[in-house]
Amino acid sequence: MIFFPELLPDELFYSCCARYHNESSNESILQSLKDLFGVAHTEINCHFPSRLNNFVTTCNKKNWDISIESIIGLHTIYPFFHPFLDKGQSENIFKMIEGTLIYRPHFILGIKNKFWTSVLNYCPDCIKEDDLEYGFPYWHRLHQVPGMLYCPTHCKRLKNSCPSCNLKFETHNILLILPRYCTCGCDLSWDRASQIISLDEYRAQLQLISISKDIAYLFKSYDIVGQRCSFRQLYKEYLSKTTYSSLNGRLKQRDLTNDFMNFYSKSTLALLQCDISHINWIQHLFNKNYNHPLKHVLFIRFLFGSVIGMIQEVQKVA
Numbered sequence: 001m002i003f004f005p006e007l008l009p010d011e012l013f014y015s016c017c018a019r020y021h022n023e024s025s026n027e028s029i030l031q032s033l034k035d036l037f038g039v040a041h042t043e044i045n046c047h048f049p050s051r052l053n054n055f056v057t058t059c060n061k062k063n064w065d066i067s068i069e070s071i072i073g074l075h076t077i078y079p080f081f082h083p084f085l086d087k088g089q090s091e092n093i094f095k096m097i098e099g100t101l102i103y104r105p106h107f108i109l110g111i112k113n114k115f116w117t118s119v120l121n122y123c124p125d126c127i128k129e130d131d132l133e134y135g136f137p138y139w140h141r142l143h144q145v146p147g148m149l150y151c152p153t154h155c156k157r158l159k160n161s162c163p164s165c166n167l168k169f170e171t172h173n174i175l176l177i178l179p180r181y182c183t184c185g186c187d188l189s190w191d192r193a194s195q196i197i198s199l200d201e202y203r204a205q206l207q208l209i210s211i212s213k214d215i216a217y218l219f220k221s222y223d224i225v226g227q228r229c230s231f232r233q234l235y236k237e238y239l240s241k242t243t244y245s246s247l248n249g250r251l252k253q254r255d256l257t258n259d260f261m262n263f264y265s266k267s268t269l270a271l272l273q274c275d276i277s278h279i280n281w282i283q284h285l286f287n288k289n290y291n292h293p294l295k296h297v298l299f300i301r302f303l304f305g306s307v308i309g310m311i312q313e314v315q316k317v318a
Helices: 013-023 029-037 052-061 068-075 078-084 087-098 105-109 124-134 199-220 231-239 253-263 266-271 293-304 307-317
Strands: none
Touching: 013 029, 013 068, 029 052, 052 068, 052 087, 068 078, 068 087, 078 087, 078 199, 078 293, 087 105, 199 266, 199 293, 199 307, 231 293, 231 307, 253 293, 293 307
16 A cells, blocks of 8 residues: 545545545455455445554554544544443444454444444535535545434535435445546536425424534534543433422433423434334433433433533533
8 A cells, every 4th residue: 555545524434445445546445455454355334444453554654644543533433422332332342443353343332223324425515515625525424423314514414325316325345435426427516406394394304403413513522521421320410400300219201201202303203213102212321221322312402402511511520
């Protein structure tokens, strides 16, 4: 490997690897993977890379200033999960990404199929701006976060396919760059005019945009939040001061659940696949088992109004 493209702001590490493959003279992906990670047959995961030890070792030999910590913290979606993992879980995820432990991050994170996809998302406005500033668009890591349905910068609905031919951008064992133009010739920065929507859909749209902005803020401040408090304990302490706590200190689960469901639009919970019609996942937030960060974000917004409000509460506790 005689070069590696510069990692751009909020660029997914997978995206930079795809750009390397596209700019190299390699005829096959296997050759590019061998260049990057030392082995041809390795896991290609757009969300969590693997064998970073091999990659960084190669970079250090070239005196390129790249570290595992900077890649994980700035170019993967790991910061979304970090605040809600215990120390042991975090260490194991790092070991898996480094390549010193069997690669099974989904098992530790408890990510089920409905929260995980191999299809990449993009924002038409980001494509236009990136192409203007860098000469090409690229995959943004924030756009790939589960629950991020709108671009937090432009408040536009994220897309995962061509608006003309409906070709989906899937990453099954390939290194796929984000093109400005689809193979059918459609300009991916083109955005169709919004259709007329119902009041409930409009309410959901506003909520989903706010949720996307909260998730983006969580990325900026994950070092502040992570390992600073127990969310389970924070929720209990906060709720103990509200009407959701009975005189004997017991939590009024039914009232809490009903108010939570009224707080969000039905469309919001359905689109995020976080409805509680079958399983009341709110109850699980108070036990020690791992729960998906998206559910925490929804509950945090319900309790504190926003992630910023929660962080202020965390700083009081710390």
